[in-house]
Amino acid sequence: MDQKTIFLSNDVKKPVRLEKFRVDNVSRVSRELIKLYAYPIEDWIGSWPHNPTDFTENLGKYAIEVRRLSLEIMEAIVESLGLPPTYSRSSLEKGMHMIVGNKYPQCSPSSNILGLASHTDHTIITILLESMSGLEIMDSNDNNAWKSVPAAGGTLKVLIGNHLEVLSNGLYKSVFHRVTSNAQKSRVSIGSCLSFPMAQMVEPAMELVDEEHPKRYKASSLEEYIKFLSSKADKSYIESLKI
Ligand SMILES: O=C(O)CCC(=O)C(=O)O
Numbered sequence: 147m148d149q150k151t152i153f154l155s156n157d158v159k160k161p162v163r164l165e166k167f168r169v170d171n172v173s174r175v176s177r178e179l180i181k182l183y184a185y186p187i188e189d190w191i192g193s194w195p196h197n198p199t200d201f202t203e204n205l206g207k208y209a210i211e212v213r214r215l216s217l218e219i220m221e222a223i224v225e226s227l228g229l230p231p232t233y234s235r236s237s238l239e240k241g242m243h244m245i246v247g248n249k250y251p252q253c254s255p256s257s258n259i260l261g262l263a264s265h266t267d268h269t270i271i272t273i274l275l276e277s278m279s280g281l282e283i284m285d286s287n288d289n290n291a292w293k294s295v296p297a298a299g300g301t302l303k304v305l306i307g308n309h310l311e312v313l314s315n316g317l318y319k320s321v322f323h324r325v326t327s328n329a330q331k332s333r334v335s336i337g338s339c340l341s342f343p344m345a346q347m348v349e350p351a352m353e354l355v356d357e358e359h360p361k362r363y364k365a366s367s368l369e370e371y372i373k374f375l376s377s378k379a380d381k382s383y384i385e386s387l388k389i
């Protein structure tokens with residue numbers, strides 16, 4: 147059995163998992179992804195694919211550095227909310243870090259095929275590295291129009307996830323995003339997803355809630371998000387948490 151077949155699975159709790167989304171009559175998306183648990187790295191790196199031979203070494207280095215950067219960015223974000231810079235540090239220390247590699251095949255522009263449909267991430271924050279443009283975000287200040295985010299070589303993009311929206315009681319908003327397809331080239335991206343521990347309930351920081359600013363979101367955990375995914379609800383997850 148080749149490596150790809152070994153890792154193929156749609157069990158979202160598998161620490162190493164490959165999934166392929168093919169265009170059919172229902173789904174108009176085309177994407178291949180690999181999800182890897184990445185923290186604590188020594189617990190997981192041995193089970194990552196070993197082909198190509200430098201895969202674990204290179205991606206392992208990237209995972210450590212991008213997580214360190216995420217923690218620094220989180221310090222700045224919580225400070226911007228008037229909270230101490232170490233706020234949420236211990237939850238993040240015990241939390242989850244997942245690396246997601248995406249490959250979007252080239253597709254004819256007339257086919258109306260997306261790489262990835264509109265969604266918000268469940269994370270606290272996601273950091274994206276991409277080979278070329280293709281990412282679009284929904285601009286709520288402009289009639290929810292889709293705006294292309296230009297790719298500038300070597301830059302990283304930081305996306306706010308659902309659980310930071312909850313933690314900040316809505317002061318930070320998770321961003322709706324999607325990926326278009328490209329007629330000339332296939333596109334690759336690497337997402338770094340930082341979250342609290344699977345079972346930890348995330349709720350608005352008590353310091354941000356008072357009479358004038360009531361609690362706007364229910365508490366929820368990553369585990370509950372995973373259950374929500376299989377519930378086929380017609381609302382988005384973040385909408386389902388709004389009080
Ligand atoms: O490929 C991208 O630029 C975005 C990927 C993404 O949104 C995701 O993996 O959640």
Ligand SMILES: [Fe+2]
Nearest residue numbers: 265266267323
């Ligand atoms: Fe995303």
